[in-house]
Amino acid sequence: MVQEHEPNGAFEAPQSADEALEPTATRRIADDTESSRASRGWWDRNADEYQEEHGAFLGDDRFIWGPEGLDEEEAGLLGPADRLKGRDVLEVGAGAAQCSRWLAARGARPVALDISHRQLRHAQRIDTGAPAPGSSGIALVQADATALPFRDGSFDLACSAYGAVPFVAEPVRVMREVRRVLRPGGRWVFSVTHPVRWAFPDEPGPEGLSVSGSYFDRTPYVEQDDAGRAVYVEHHRTLGDRVRDVVAGGFRLIDLVEPEWPSWNRQEWGGWSPLRGGLIPGTAVFVCEQD
Numbered sequence: 001m002v003q004e005h006e007p008n009g010a011f012e013a014p015q016s017a018d019e020a021l022e023p024t025a026t027r028r029i030a031d032d033t034e035s036s037r038a039s040r041g042w043w044d045r046n047a048d049e050y051q052e053e054h055g056a057f058l059g060d061d062r063f064i065w066g067p068e069g070l071d072e073e074e075a076g077l078l079g080p081a082d083r084l085k086g087r088d089v090l091e092v093g094a095g096a097a098q099c100s101r102w103l104a105a106r107g108a109r110p111v112a113l114d115i116s117h118r119q120l121r122h123a124q125r126i127d128t129g130a131p132a133p134g135s136s137g138i139a140l141v142q143a144d145a146t147a148l149p150f151r152d153g154s155f156d157l158a159c160s161a162y163g164a165v166p167f168v169a170e171p172v173r174v175m176r177e178v179r180r181v182l183r184p185g186g187r188w189v190f191s192v193t194h195p196v197r198w199a200f201p202d203e204p205g206p207e208g209l210s211v212s213g214s215y216f217d218r219t220p221y222v223e224q225d226d227a228g229r230a231v232y233v234e235h236h237r238t239l240g241d242r243v244r245d246v247v248a249g250g251f252r253l254i255d256l257v258e259p260e261w262p263s264w265n266r267q268e269w270g271g272w273s274p275l276r277g278g279l280i281p282g283t284a285v286f287v288c289e290q291d
């Protein structure tokens with residue numbers, strides 16, 4: 001039980017695994033409440049498989065922005081690594097807190113936040129095996145990114161590798177919350193599925209290369225159970241929508257990085273593959289600063 005290991009306080013118990021054994025995929029509206037509930041349940045049920053499948057690629061203490069393998073070690077999107085020392089950093093949708101571990105190794109003070117109890121259990125599992133330098137483990141918080149449980153001005157930086165932002169109905173709420181908890185001038189860097197991907201089938205092979213739907217259709221992708229309850233939700237925003245969310249959240253966009261697929265990366269990750277990666281962008285990384 002997670003409560004037996006409490007460097008970061010107790011977490012809520014995971015949702016039961018009785019929901020939707022065979023969900024059906026559709027496109028329909030899903031509000032923030034339904035989306036958060038679905039995300040929590042889905043990631044609790046699928047965290048083991050996710051970490052099993054992608055843990056080695058992510059590395060226990062690397063900071064990887066997405067399936068292309070863009071590494072913060074080289075990218076420096078948070079600023080120079082030698083300036084991370086002593087800085088308070090919030091990682092949003094941290095999963096097993098791999099990025100936070102990289103930050104801690106550079107002297108930062110990360111807090112890893114995620115809605116999923118089971119994802120955070122994986123963070124504890126890794127920390128139990130190899131604690132971050134100078135600490136007994138990364139500080140972990142189970143919470144929804146749309147309502148951050150921190151005081152105003154608690155952090156110098158915030159980051160997120162595919163965490164939370166693609167899964168919430170109103171991403172501007174996340175932007176505003178992140179801005180609130182950042183100190184003046186704070187930087188916020190987050191990656192999401194590149195919006196253009198939504199016009200293509202989510203397939204790694206040639207079938208994923210032909211447009212199959214409108215890029216402008218913002219109707220969420222929803223997997224739902226027999227009772228019509230969402231068990232997985234992902235939200236599409238166009239590139240322009242994302243920029244407007246950032247600005248409405250009180251940030252300035254200072255860079256938009258579209259990582260190219262590197263030749264060393266031969267692995268597929270869902271619909272991301274070397275084939276598609278050489279032709280269309282798969283990830284968008286937004287580098288923002290408090291306005």
Ligand SMILES: C[S@@+](CC[C@H](N)C(=O)[O-])C[C@H]1O[C@@H](n2cnc3c(N)ncnc32)[C@H](O)[C@@H]1O
Nearest residue numbers: 039043093094095115116144145161163164167
């Ligand atoms: C694709 S995983 C990315 C995890 C990690 N950043 C990584 O790179 O492996 C998405 C993460 O976002 C979390 N998440 C989804 N919706 C969330 C929300 N509303 N608030 C906080 N975390 C959320 C999920 O639980 C999951 O751990």
